[in-house]
Amino acid sequence: MKLSSRQKKIINLVKENPPVTSEALASMLGVTRAALRPDLAVLTMTGILEAKPKVGYVYADKPFRGLVYDYIINTKVKDIMSKPVSVTEETMVYDAIVYLFLNDVGSLTVESQGFLIGTVSRKDFLKIAMGGTDIHKVPIGVIMTRMPNIITVSPEENAYDVAKKIIEHEIDSIPVVEKEIIQGKEQLKIVGKVSKTNITRLFLRLSDLK
Amino acid sequence: MKLSSRQKKIINLVKENPPVTSEALASMLGVTRAALRPDLAVLTMTGILEAKPKVGYVYADKPFRGLVYDYIINTKVKDIMSKPVSVTEETMVYDAIVYLFLNDVGSLTVESQGFLIGTVSRKDFLKIAMGGTDIHKVPIGVIMTRMPNIITVSPEENAYDVAKKIIEHEIDSIPVVEKEIIQGKEQLKIVGKVSKTNITRLFLRLSDLK
Known part of the structure; x- marks a missing residue:
């Protein structure tokens, strides 16, 4: 304007x-x-x-508040999310850390047949790595945060919802999931992730003059 | 509107x-x-x-771009920064990690008499901790990123500047510093830090209806 x-x-x-x-x-x-x-x-x-x-x-x-709010609630998680980076729960902690570095991310989702069963962050890895345990012999399943203790977001939620969850729950990254009913049980298919990096990028896009 | x-x-x-x-x-x-x-x-x-x-x-x-841009460039680093969390370069890596956890932060500044000499992130710590080195015997000075390789920001720069630096340099946190001339040499006094968390909070404030 x-x-x-x-x-x-x-x-x-x-x-x-x-x-x-x-x-x-x-x-x-x-x-x-x-x-x-x-x-x-x-x-x-x-x-x-x-x-x-x-x-x-x-x-x-x-x-401008009303307009910004409109823009932000019209920006969906699916518009700003990144690809998920996942391992299985049998992956050894050491290998998972290598995978984390290779993909240059701050957290991993843990999946079983594409469905979310856990998450593990740089912070979790650091905790175990400094503890003197042999991280070649400990599988991710032992240290990961498990469902139902994982905060997730759906692709249709908006940018405000996801930023709010990130701040309120003090997490760096949230798995984006779609609910599916498999043999009568609700499962969460991993479709992406949103981190503070995605929010910071959106912040720049909001304010960018170009 | x-x-x-x-x-x-x-x-x-x-x-x-x-x-x-x-x-x-x-x-x-x-x-x-x-x-x-x-x-x-x-x-x-x-x-x-x-x-x-x-x-x-x-x-x-x-x-609404023009108005949002005005708001964001009028929001200064000093308005959104957090307190810095610092150690000295003689601190052992293990003790620094404990200090990181105690303060619940993702990175530390390394200071000498209040002036910035280095930074160290969770990523740096994880790299050394998985390497099999005895982290009780390695001082921070060995693993930290040193000046002049540190991206910094001044308290008077604006929220757009700092978010841009964070994204462009792919860093989680930037030390906020004030230049001082000490015995004819420029030194950087550590006064705060801005992370993606601060930007995400500002994003929420921008979009908040209340």
Whole structure:
């Protein structure tokens, strides 16, 4: 959105003299009230200014909020997720760490026939690796976080939902899963993952001028 | 910004039939062109629609971009940074990892008299811990990333700058530093750090309705 220089002047005058009437604004700018009407209409409709009846105009704190919120809830997990990187629970911790480095990721999902059974993070690996255990002989199944203790997200949830889960549960990465009923039992098919990196990229996209 | 239901209808019609003239829109909505004029004025001024001369209206991809950009470049590193967590280069790797866990962070800065001399991340720790070295006997100085190979940011840089550095250099956390001249030499005083967690929190704040 590009504001005209007069609209910017109006915003500054309102910020400096709240609340201010349209008569007062017109006189400060040396124009008629009628000439100001279209500008004031745009500035109030966009939420940059708020018109308080019988009081005047004040500056509203979060002009773009509604639009940003719309954009973010219309951005789905499937639009921002990365490919999952998975191992099986029989994989030895050492091999899983090598796989983690090879794929340059911070966490792995643990799968059985494509379905989620666990997750393991750099933090979990570091804990076991510093413990003096022989990590060539310990399988991932021993150290992973297991269902149902795993926070997941669906591809249809939005960017706000997933960022909120990441912050609230203090996790770096969330598996993206689709529910499937297999022999009467609900299973979670792993289809992706969303990390703080994906959110940071979306943040840049939001603010990018280009 | 709150759009009226007619404005939302117009946006959808434009999305479905680009480019579309105001005559066509008026006829689809069963109103006169004159009645549409204020809505189209607001939608083009906000950048939600773009009016292409002699062609018609098209949907513009990033309606609120200018305003969000303003907000983000006005959000400074000092507004979003966390406290730094530092060790000295003589600290043994094992003790540093314990300190990392105690502080529940993903990386440490390495300091000498408050000035930045290195950084070490969970990834660096994992690499050394899986290598079979006795991490009780290796000091941080041996494994840390040293100046001048450290990406830093100043408290006065903005949220966009720091998110960009994080993505471009593929790092989880950036030390926030202030330059000081000590005995004719430039030194970097550690004043904070910004991680993807801080950016994810800012993303939530941006999109929060409350």
